[in-house]
Amino acid sequence: MSRIKRAFEDKKAFIAFVTGGDPDIETTEALIPQMAEAGADLIEIGIPFSDPIAEGVVIQEADARALAAGTTTDKLFDMVKRVREKVEIPLVFMTYINPIYTYGTEKFTKMCAECGIDGLIIPDVPFEEKEEVSGACEAAGIELISMIAPTSKERINMIASEAKGFLYCVSSLGVTGVRSKITTNIKEMVEQVKTVSDIPCAIGFGIATPQQAKEMAAVSDGAIVGSAIVKIIAQNGRACIQPVCDYVKEMKAAVASA
């Protein structure tokens, strides 16, 4: 069983996102094992991109900070290699197609496998273009995570039936970022997925409070939180580890109680 599958076994998963290299590589490297310790079941590491078109302001700014601090794809590979020796939970990269393509897609996925990355989330590669990376992912044994959105509707079956790892269910229209209310009928979305696949469904975009995480996890297999964590990092800089871990503990408890 893959590490990603195991993260969803017999429990609802709490998935945490951090932008790699924000505020610097050392902080991310220290943060990831602590977040795992605090209860994160899967961690998404963002490879910063100059033009993250699916991100709201919070993650845009994190990407800019990480790049300004000199973060590169190679430095993140090195960091993940070191982190992998300390953590057992699945780690996935979240980034845009250009950093992958420009690095060399096959070289990139091979490096992912070598460093202990389990999956890839690429928001600007939809179902119709997934052949751009799916072959290289399979060859390297990396799971390419698919996404569905509130607009997907009749596309859900097609996407879900070929999805690997877990299915990233985008809760809301627009970009990443904290929302006071999620209005999409998530339950219906997840039920639609389950008619064609038993793939775990995790909900992301807009989740910030324990209450939201609990509600989302109650109708799915897990909750993904990004901007709310990145905000804590932005506010605390290198001193972010304790407050992030306190937050992760609280969110994990909320998800577990769902």
Next chain:
Amino acid sequence: MSEKKGRYGLYGGQYIPETLVPAVQEVEKAYEKYKNDPEFQKELKDLMEKYAGRPSLLYYAEKMTKDLGGAQIYLKREDLNHTGSHKINNVLGQVLLAKKMGKKRVIAETGAGQHGVATATAAALMGLECEIFMGKEDTDRQVLNCYRMELLGAKVHPVTSGTMTLKDAVNETMREWASRMDDTLYVLGSVMGPHPFPMIVRDFQKVIGEEIKQQLMEAEGKLPDAVIACVGGGSNAMGSFYEFIPDTSVRLIGCEAAGLGVDNPKNAATIANGSVGIFHGMKSLFCQDKYGQIAPVYSISAGLDYPGIGPEHANLNETGRAQYVPVTDDEAVEAFEYLSRTEGIIPAIESAHAVAYAKKIAPTFNKDQIIVVTISGRGDKDVAAIARYRGVQIFD
């Protein structure tokens, strides 16, 4: 040329977030429906002729021809269109499409402001709401165009993320579209972005080349030897070139913005300096670093200040059917002043890049050869910036 999945050789495609895929497919479907619809085509033709002022003139630049002492030079006067540039061609098509699709609102990015002004104009005419995203640096250098858009009833959002120029305006317009697509169409301004936009924009702009061919046949009874146009994303160039692609005797030359020079980091010459990447929905050439971070490009011309190029241009470059040359700020400004003095035509600083290259190569042509230069827009919007460039204070 395979156009099946919006591919031009290796280039093109539809690399967009899942949220946007249904919206883009809706545009694709609507366009397929209307592009051969006689009623739609008639409405568009009426708008082009009775509102935008088409056909635009093909003007024989006699003084420039004499002065340069080589090829006969014709100028395709897109600057004479309503709103002052070729952008109106595409916008009338896309906003009409938006209306047919039942959309109530259009959004668009703009660099120099010409596409923003054209979109605001078409939206005013057809009764749609309009919001324009423009890099903060560009709202500063194109203050007049911002005010024009507001006069036309549009809301202008200065974009403060990233490099605060055209690419960031595109990012922000895509983000906006992803948050509201039910009643909104993204009217993309160039032959770029995800399929079907490069195709739609080219189709609405190809009238430029079709008119050049017909008008030159009437005037000279033959094809031009070269067609020259400036290239940012590449819509006026694609519009000028497309009709001539099968006519292999016609040299197609795109002029890129080289800013302070192709060897200086401050340039926007994608073909000269770029490499293959995937960004803004398309596989194409981009100015970027070895990790795929998009480069902060620079040009005196806000309209050419873009780190990528449309996928069909990338393919025309690769197949060798078209040639792309870099033109610096200095050369463009010199040509801007030259055309103003020589022919009494103040071109957009974007178009001045094409004029500069025409000046360079015209003397190497025979006197019976013909060069057509597309003057994509008029230069009123640039007068303040050129004065600044020359150290002349004309405002405040």
